[in-house]
Amino acid sequence: MVATKEAQQTVEEVSGEYKYGFVTEIETEKAPKGLNEDVIRFISAKKKEPEWLLAWRLKAYAKWLTMEEPTWAMVDYPKIDFQDIYYYAAPKSAEDGPKSLEDVDPELLRTYEKLGISLKEQEVLSGVAVDIVFDSVSVATTFRKKLKEAGIIFCSISEAAHDYPEMMKKYLGSVVPVADNYYSALNSAVFTDGTFVYIPKGVRCPMELSTYFRINEANTGQFERTIIIADEGSYVSYLEGCTAPQRDENQLHAAVVELVTHDDAEIKYSTVQNWYPGDKDGKGGIYNFVTKRGACRGKNSKISWTQVETGSAITWKYPSCLLIGDNSVGEFYSVAITNNYQQADTGTKMIHIGKNTSSTIISKGISAGKSQATYRGLVKVLPGAENARNFTQCDSLLIGDLCGAHTVPYIEIKNPTAQVEHEATTSKISDEQLFYCLQRGLEVEDAVALIVNGFCKDVMQNLPMEFAVEAQKLLGISLEGSVG
């Protein structure tokens, strides 16, 4: 014991010296490859963080070192070399990006066009340096002013660490403990971006909050950290992600999202995830290991997760709800599409703790090509959760004969008054359905998109309107080439 403490001190001293060695480095844009305490100090210094946060990160790092990469998920990928990754890179400067849309991959532009994205937005998304940034700055400023008037805090996680340290200390890691899992520990050590939201008592957020409004400052982070607090009687709808595929060179993503609702509050969290899935042969693509959890701490509070997952080579993601307050409600609506060689292991956990808590899970998995999709869900009713209710519906749709869909429900009931229902179906797009659509004049790809959107309707209708329209188109695009 003593020995380790000494060793730790030595490390700290040594790294303390190193820290000076890094002073000039701080002026550069990248931390060296790999992960060690120095890199964490570098990140913290870059972000001009308070001392307590650095200490918190270092503790997380120490914990991470003792943990093992999980292998229970039904995903298969080459071992990640965590020392072969850059953990901090300053946002790309304009010169690195393409000069105009003519330099952008035509395939990407074709997708943008299908999604109906304006030329200006296409430029932003593909990283072309343009004046639009000024537009979005001014849009963002207008929005922020409006939010501020309502007393709402909506800022980057780094800003929050400076400006709202008490809240950060209170909530950071309060829902997803550092050591929750391997990736949450990693994220806690190195997170570099993300969003902080606080909705004060009784306030209904007047608009959908979206990271899009922060596009000028938020280069989608590799290790994002998001915290959303809804105080008593408040409501907020938060949109994460973007239907358009974004330029991104980081292969590993490990985000952590923490939500807290107090009495009578509600958070609606919607995600459209469309990161690079790899090519048709399964090369490249993003690994997405996410920990998302919401705590319904107050009575009558509600957290609702809606996700549309179409991208990434590997998805490992289980947005969950801790239903602590009496009468609290958790919801999980998910569409996960896998095509080609994509693998997704996703689902949810609903933990019933308070009385009369209820949860709904609707999961729609669509597999095409040689992909594999797994739904993994846990419904747990603790002894004190009188009259808990859960309804789970898991539907899988297969396109072709080479893909797979798996459903792994875990149910743990510790209170006899619980009512838990589980329904599961697996179906295929039938030749009859396809021919019926084609005979009416629809092209194959439109027909598949239509049938798949119909299959996902129960989930899609939970998305905010403007998101839903784009997400519908996205489903079709993700499945291109999967039939015929």
Next chain:
Amino acid sequence: MLEIKNLHVSVGGKEILKGVNLTMKSGEVHAIMGPNGAGKSTLSYAICGKDGYEITEGTVTYNGKDLLDMEPDQRAGEGLFLGFQYPVEIPGVSNMNFLRSALNSQRRYRGGKDMPAVEFLKLVRAKAKELDMDAEMLKRPVNVGFSGGEKKRNEMVQMAVLNPSLAVLDETDSGLDIDALKVVSDGINRLRSPENSILMITHYQRLLDYVVPDFVHIMADGKIVRTGDKTLAIDLEEKGYVGLGITENAA
């Protein structure tokens, strides 16, 4: 004009159509009758290009174009419509949305633009009304939970909206009650025009009282074995296939 010459079709390696010849000019209404399993539905699928219906011999042209060379959706774009013997259910997709996607896809195929939403809405509502279909049904998912008769009526609403120049109607009259048969027949008659052709597959003479055909064909064992006018159907109703000397192995 539709021209089918010496059409041979195999399904799953088994020859079902064994040399069908049929010519339909614009404006004509033809009826095909024949015993169960004769190959009537097979003919309709082959004309529309369903997967798995292998053409081993013969040609099918429409207005001089080779249909066999086209995908099913292209054939629809050329004006072909198939009223299905067993209409298919598409969960989660509203009738309205389905029809709108189909109509706009056909318009684009013909080099046109999408129909404005308001105009489309008016069109569909008017056609549904003509066919005595409750406007609420337009919002329901395509054919899901529809009764047999409702499905057939829904096919007719789709036909009325898409306004095809060649409609192949496979037992559209089966499963309809007497009043519905009248309504559907009126729908078919409304499509009738010097430009449009209609091919009706039916088992019952009754439909032909309402929609009077120019020609009646009898199909047996993968071939058209007899052709006449509407009196052939009346004859058939009286005497049956056997009475007319048509058996399963007529060929």
